[in-house]
Amino acid sequence: MGQFKIVAGLPMYNEEETIGTVVTRVLDYVDEVICVDDGSSDSGARIAESCGATIHRHRVNRGYGGALKSLFAKAREMDVDALVVLDSDGQHEPADIPKLLEPILSGEADFVIGSRFIEGGGSEDMPAYRRLGIKVITATSNLSSDLGIQDTQSGFRAFSKLAIERLRFDAEGMELSLEMLEDAHEKNLKIEEVPTVIRYDVPKGSNFTAISHGFTVLVWALLSLSQKKPLLVLGLPGFGLFAAGAAMAFNAIDGISNSVDALVGPGLTAIWIGVLGLAMMATGLVLQSARNFIRHLLIREFGLA
Numbered sequence: 619m620g621q622f623k624i625v626a627g628l629p630m631y632n633e634e635e636t637i638g639t640v641v642t643r644v645l646d647y648v649d650e651v652i653c654v655d656d657g658s659s660d661s662g663a664r665i666a667e668s669c670g671a672t673i674h675r676h677r678v679n680r681g682y683g684g685a686l687k688s689l690f691a692k693a694r695e696m697d698v699d700a701l702v703v704l705d706s707d708g709q710h711e712p713a714d715i716p717k718l719l720e721p722i723l724s725g726e727a728d729f730v731i732g733s734r735f736i737e738g739g740g741s742e743d744m745p746a747y748r749r750l751g752i753k754v755i756t757a758t759s760n761l762s763s764d765l766g767i768q769d770t771q772s773g774f775r776a777f778s779k780l781a782i783e784r785l786r787f788d789a790e791g792m793e794l795s796l797e798m799l800e801d802a803h804e805k806n807l808k809i810e811e812v813p814t815v816i817r818y819d820v821p822k823g824s825n826f827t828a829i830s831h832g833f834t835v836l837v838w839a840l841l842s843l844s845q846k847k848p849l850l851v852l853g854l855p856g857f858g859l860f861a862a863g864a865a866m867a868f869n870a871i872d873g874i875s876n877s878v879d880a881l882v883g884p885g886l887t888a889i890w891i892g893v894l895g896l897a898m899m900a901t902g903l904v905l906q907s908a909r910n911f912i913r914h915l916l917i918r919e920f921g922l923a
C-alpha cells in the first residue's frame with residue numbers, strides 16, 4: 619500500500635463458512651493476505667486461495683499460537699513493513715485495519731491492539747462468561763506486567779517491522795496472546811490500543827472450547843504472575859493461612875479447659891495451616907529475592923535492563 623509493504627495474516631482452522639468474505643474484504647486494505655491453514659479438514663484453504671490469499675499449510679493442527687508463529691516467520695521472510703493479524707471467523711472488522719495500521723506506519727507504535735474495552739470499542743452479543751473471563755485474565759496479566767492494557771485477548775493486532783523482527787514466543791495455544799505482550803514489554807516495544815468492535819453473531823460464534831482456551835490462558839497468566847511477583851502470589855495467601863492457623867491455635871488453646879479432644883482436632887489443624895502459611899511466605903520471599911538478585915546481576919554484569 620503506497621510506499622509500505624503491508625501484509626494481513628489470518629490463522630485459520632475450519633473456517634470455510636467465513637474465510638471467503640474475510641479474505642476478499644481484507645484485500646481492500648493490504649498488499650497481500652497470508653492464510654495459515656492450521657490443519658483444517660474443510661475446504662477453507664481452497665476458498666481462501668480462490669479469493670486471492672496465499673496459503674501456508676500446517677500438516678497437523680498446532681493451535682492458534684502455532685499459526686501465529688508461522689505468520690511471523692513468513693512476515694520476516696517477506697521483509698514486510700507491517701503485519702496485521704485478524705481472525706478468519708468474521709469476528710473482526712476489516713474496515714478497521716487502517717485504524718490499527720496508522721500508529722504503526724507513523725512510527726508511534728510497534729504493537730497495536732484492536733480493543734473492545736477502550737472508549738469507542740465494543741462487542742456485539744458477547745456472552746457474559748466470555749466478558750468475565752477476559753476481564754479476569756486481563757487483570758491478572760496487568761498485575762504481572764504493569765502494562766494497563768484493557769483487552770489482552772483481542773485477536774485483531776498490528777505489528778511494525780521492529781516488532782516482527784524482535785518478538786519471539788513459544789506457546790502453541792491461545793496463551794500466546796499474553797506471552798507476546800510480555801515479550802513486547804520486556805523488549806521495550808511501544809504498545810497501543812485502538813477501539814474496534816468484535817462480533818459474536820458470526821456462524822461459528824463463541825463456542826465452549828473458548829472456556830478451555832480461557833482456562834489455559836488464565837493458568838499462564840497466574841504462572842507468569844507467580845514468577846514476576848512471588849511475594850504477592852505466595853506471600854500474601856501464605857500470610858493469610860498463617861494468620862488463620864494462629865487464630866485457630868489460640869482458639870484451641872482457649873478450649874484446653876474443656877477436653878483434650880478439643881486440643882487434638884483444631885490444634886493439629888491450626889498447626890499445619892500455620893506451617894503451610896509460613897512455608898508459602900518463606901517460598902515467596904526466597905523466590906522474590908532470587909528474582910531481584912538475578913535482575914541486579916544481569917543489570918550489573920551485562921547491563922541488561
Ligand SMILES: Nc1nc2c(ncn2[C@@H]2O[C@H](COP(=O)(O)OP(=O)(O)OP(=O)(O)O)[C@@H](O)[C@H]2O)c(=O)[nH]1
Pocket residue numbers: 628629630631632633656679680681682685704705706707709773822823824825827828
Ligand atoms: N480454536 C482454534 N482456532 C484456531 C486454531 N488454529 C487457528 N485458529 C484460528 O484462530 C482464530 C481464533 O480462534 P477462535 O476459536 O475464533 O478463538 P476466539 O475468537 O477467542 O473464540 P470464539 O469467541 O469462540 O470465536 C480463528 O481464526 C481460528 O480459525 C486452533 O487450533 N483452534
Ligand SMILES: [Mg+2]
Pocket residue numbers: 705707709
Ligand atoms: Mg473467534
